[in-house]
Amino acid sequence: MANKASVVHWFRLDLRIHDNLALRNAINEAENRQYYLRPVFIIDPDIKERVGVNRLRFLFQSLQDLDSNLRKLNSRLFILKGTADELFSKLFDQWQVKYLTSQIDIDPEIVKQDEIVDRLAEEKGIFIVRRVQHTVYDFHSVLKKNNGSVPLTYQKFLSLVKDIKVKETIEITKTLSDYCKPPDSTCEEYNVPSLNDLGIDESSLKSCKYHGGETEGLKRLNLYMEKKNWVCKFEKPNTSPNSIEPSTTVLSPYLSHGCLSSKLFYHRLKGVENGVAHSQPPVSLLGQLMWREFYYTAGAGTENFDKMVGNAVCTQIPWGKNDKYLKAWSEGMTGYPFVDAIMRQLKQEGWIHHLARHMVACFLTRGDLWISWEEGARVFEDYLLDYDWSLNAGNWMWLSASAFFYKYFRVYSPVAFGKKTDKEGLFIRKYVPELKKYPTEYIYEPWKAPKSVQRTAGCVVGEGYPQRIVDHDKIHKENMQKMAAAYKVNKEKKSLKRKLT
DNA sequence: CGGTCAGTTGAACAT
DNA sequence: CATGTTCAACTGACC
Structure with a gap:
């Protein structure tokens, strides 16, 4: 069993190595103090009830890719099965965790879970680091700039972020020192499971059209960023909802799982647009990314954003049931x-x-x-x-x-x-x-x-x-x-x- | 408080 | 085919 302290990076929807500040913080901490590094992903027992089969397949493909990318850095992904609070209440002691990093999420269920983990960490004296890395902008500073209220129009949102300088992306270039590798690194119980392990017959699914993972996400980004003329002329209303092959980029699943950093997407788009005539928000490709930021900010600043009742921005409409x-x-x-x-x-x-x-x-x-x-x-x-x-x-x-x-x-x-x-x-x-x-x-x-x-x-x-x-x-x-x-x-x-x- | 104006992407029809 | 008009049932931001 481990006799050395650990640093844990808890992957959630940031399933990537590139532009992952929280992961780099964890690596630096492990390297500087010669602690073990344990990058973990938690699979909740009721994941099948929460996540549909196609998205589960995408998620597991992304985890597989993440594991293989971590191995290239002389580390690995530790898959844990259970609920976060139960697992951490045991593992914080067992692994002698001193430092826990993750990305900030706004989904109320994850926020609730984070509060429990916070209390647990406080009891054990564990330092917690959470980083904004799911969006280009920090929703907190955008809301503050709007005097604490939620911008309710897209244009208003754009005006708020117009002068905010977007930070550069973060890369991890060095492989990890051997002393950061915990002794149970080869343990197979931490391997990424298959869908079959979860009781899903993978052969019953339709063939996979969009393969999950950071590698695929970056490949897709590069593919579209090479089409400079297409990017600069992009106008969303002129793309087709019913073409046989997608008329837009389909980068969204990679962004939602964090296989692709939205900040990287932003900088690449800026690079392509630089010095050439190009379409503008709201219809441009950059404008699409800004829509994502807009909704994220609205969601972060509104109670009960995913419900009608108790949601201040939502008109109450007497919908029927059928x-x-x-x-x-x-x-x-x-x-x-x-x-x-x-x-x-x-x-x-x-x-x-x-x-x-x-x-x-x-x-x-x-x-x-x-x-x-x-x-x-x-x-x-x-x-x-x-x-x-x-x-x-x-x-x-x-x-x-x-x-x-x-x-x-x-x-x-x-x-x-x-x-x-x-x-x-x-x-x-x-x-x-x-x-x-x-x-x-x-x-x-x-x-x-x-x-x-x-x-x-x-x-x-x-x-x-x-x-x-x-x-x-x-x-x-x-x-x-x-x-x-x-x-x-x-x-x-x-x-x-x-x-x- | 009230007026003004803009708001990612409607349909059907006229020119 | 692109552009403009009507239909008539709007709201939030801003001055």
Whole structure:
């Protein structure tokens, strides 16, 4: 057993070696004091309930890559199974931990856990270091600059960060000294488990389209940063939600897992834009990164950001409950081919284009099904590879016109919207294969096809493919009246509150 | 307090 | 095909 003190770096969503300040702090401490270095990742027993299978696969691939990158530095990853408080209450003594580093997270569950670990560490006299490294900017200083209140528009956020100089990235170049290697470094019980070890049959999953890990993340970053002209001309609204291959970078899963540093992405983008004409936020690629920062800041500064009730920025809307509709939506069985194609792509591949998210989120909430954005957010949490606590809640509030966006009467048409970028319906034919032989005329509206055409195409609506669960033209108008009523109530409440204060 | 203005990306239709 | 207008149901920041 260890007879020497240890430094622990606790990896969470910072699954990388590059630009990882907390990790470098840990390494320096271990080197300077000749302590053991133990980079750990904790796998919670109920991880399967919290993380969907595709994201689990991405996570485990990222852990595997992280382990192999740590080994190149003469270290390794120690996988621990259990809850953080139970594990640490034992290991702090057993490993003689003196110094614990990690990144700062804002997800309330992680914050709660950190408070428990803080108390535990205080009892044992362990020094804790937590670093901002999930975002470009430190949300704390941005909020302070805005007198402690949350910036509620993107432009306001941009004006707040305009003059903040972004720090340089941090690299670890030296390999670790042998004396930092704990004696149990070769122990196999700390190895990264497979999905099968967790009781998931990996062969039951769809083929892996986006492979997790720092190595893949950096490769993908380099691939896109080489296309300088493409980067400089990038305008988000002009990219396609329904191209067969993604029309955007798909760096988001790498950012959300911390396989890729957002700060590195920032500096690389600045480098490409430097001295050349380029598009601007909000539509530019750098603008996309700033959206992430905006939501992160809003999430960090708002109580109950992931809920409607008790959330100061969220308009209270009397959403209905309809489990049948919710299930049809989440399984891609609404009877609207464009909506279903998007939801099936999401479920199978774990990533959909941002505008595709707009389409299905609007459909679930204010547009058609009148179901709470919180339900949609839960399904996205399950399906998305790039799930991120504040971005998910923020975007769902945006799309349901609960916060940040208020022109609720601008509703996406499940028939017209997709046609702008895919007249032939190739995207639908791929992800809703039962309709692949439909004539282009009917591919977005198969129920309009004459029975004989449906039979010739090999799929009768109501048999091989569901009938529409709602009539968009009719129901979206009813929903607009409900939205108007909810806004009116909200306004009255606000003016009442103003009078009282 | 009130007026003004801008706000990542709607649809349908006209020119 | 790109651009502009209408539909009519908005809010937050700022002065």
